[in-house]
Amino acid sequence: MGDSDEIITARRALGRHLAHLRKTADLTQHGLAPLVRYARSSIASTETGLQYPDRMFWRRCDTALRTGGALVAEYDRIAELDLHRQRSQLDAGDTAATGGEALWEPEQHIAARRAALTAANEDARLTHLEDEIRQAITDNERLPPATLVGRLRPLRVGVDELMAARHHPPQRARLYTVAAHLSGLLAVLALDLRAFGVARAYAAEAFELADAAEQPDVRAWARATQSLIAYYSGDPRDALNYADDGLRHSGTSAHRIRLLVNGQARALACVGDRYGVDRAVDHAFALLAGQPAAEQVSTSLTLGPYCLARAAANAATAYLTIGRTAEVIDHLATPIAAFDAAQLRGPQALSRLDLATAHLHAGNLDHAADLAVEALTLAADCRFESVRQRARQFLGAARPFGRHPQLLYVTDLLNEYTPTSSAPRSGLRSPA
Structure with missing residues (x-):
């Protein structure tokens, strides 16, 4: 054919x-x-x-x-x-x-010109780029990472072209903010595609661009993204340092919630600081109480504050790592329903895997295995690295149960989910 x-x-x-x-x-x-x-x-x-x-x-x-x-x-x-x-x-x-010499110019150059045709001036081009990046952040966790990378390549060309020109200060701040968000998004996509070195490089670039933009809120967003990359790259100390630095320089940024619960709490759990986990989670929920109620589930890379469901799911992950499984189950009731309603495949799978591991420690083996199967099935088309690592954590906790048929099925699903390349060290520990 x-x-x-x-x-x-x-x-x-x-x-x-x-x-x-x-x-x-x-x-x-x-x-x-x-x-x-x-x-x-x-x-x-x-x-x-x-x-x-x-x-x-x-x-x-x-x-x-x-x-x-x-x-x-x-x-x-x-x-x-x-x-x-x-x-x-x-x-x-x-x-x-x-006879071998390229006749056509690269397709991304044509795509960049098409983007330029949609704008009568640089402000309009910046608006176009901002809209595209917001949509990509919304689609992250819903679409396969490789699909989003393909959509973002032309945007990278457009940003580079704009950065080569002179700008008035307000335009410069907007442009560097756009560039920072784009590099941070590419960092997370590289992580999901298991290009860990590329992910760290993009994340570092995102912070440098945020620093050049002189926007505290963007710096906080970039530090939170660096913390996320370090966490899943197996460096909880770096994840904690990035989160701490982001909090020191974030002022009143709405990203403080993300830095506390996604960055600090989970990293502190990995290094065994139980009291630190409680402080970070309590602080995050106190800040969340001062925010207007969110109409929708926030995305993992949201440009605004984390919503209740997202914060609770991250708190559950931290509590799971330090072995407080009853709190995991309590925290996950709201997030799972919210993620299902929003059809966010990444969070749907991750929250189910955390709940599965909690039920495993409570002795509910069959229910735990069913949740793990459901999680890997939900994310089968996207193959998020975070889901792969969390499934490995679940199977590590399941070793005492031996060769239970349903657990063997989970293992088979994970083998299909995992690429053939060698796995890096996991950013997660099995619960204590």
């Missing part, structure tokens, strides 16, 4: 998948149409492979059918296949026309 045939087949399969999910949700084509704001005929044509709508259509279908982003993820995978096919054709054409 040729590349174009493979793409056509994949698009038709996606249409059939939509039809299956619609019927499972007990919806007719007429019933789905108003929910996605497309005509019934468009849905019918899509399901039969006669039409292939854009990404917005699939995103609306995911929302209406509560699929957890499955349709958009498949749309993005097909888009990657199509992009690879186009590149292959261009490479073949280049070689034939020039």
Whole structure:
């Protein structure tokens, strides 16, 4: 089968998948149409492979059918296949026309010009970049990391072009803030793709850009991101140092909640400071009480304050590490429901794995194994590094139970989830 045939087949399969999910949700084509704001005929044509709508259509279908982003993820995978096919054709054409010398300019240069065409001035270009980065931060934890990296490459080119020009001070601050957020996001995506050295480099760049922007709030965000990278890279002391430094220089930043509960509390748990964990968690919840109630679940890289669900889930992880399993179970009731409603696959899996480990220590083996299976199934398409590490922690705690059939199944799922490259040392310890 040729590349174009493979793409056509994949698009038709996606249409059939939509039809299956619609019927499972007990919806007719007429019933789905108003929910996605497309005509019934468009849905019918899509399901039969006669039409292939854009990404917005699939995103609306995911929302209406509560699929957890499955349709958009498949749309993005097909888009990657199509992009690879186009590149292959261009490479073949280049070689034939020039005897090996490149005929076409790099695609990212064309993409950067397209972005520039959408803006009449630098302020508009900055607004475009800010909007794209906010959307990418929203999509992180929902889409495979490689998909988001592909979307961000053209943005990196656009930022570099802008940084090479002269700017008025307000524009310079905005530009360096955009660059800091972009590098921090790329750091987290590199972490999920297990490029640990690249992740640390991007995270360091994010802080340097935040420092150049002279924005305390951005510095706090960047330090929180460095703490996250260090935690999952197996360096809890560095994670603690970054969180502490972020808190020292954060002023009244809303990121203090993230620095306390995601940075300090979890790192202190790893080094065995139980009283420090309590202080950090209590301080985070005291700050949270002074924030307006969040209408939505905050993202892990939120540009605003952490919400209650996110803070409680991080507190549960810290308490799990120091062996206070009853508090883990108490803290996770609200986050799991919130993450499920928001269809955030990363947090859905992580919170279930923490709950599974807590139930394991309480002797509820079957329930614990079921939760672990559910977690790895939810995140199977994304393969987040954080989920891989947390699943290893669960299996480490399960060793005393021997070769229980359901635990063996969890092991098989984790083996499928884990890349073949050698694993770095984990950033997590088994609970005490």
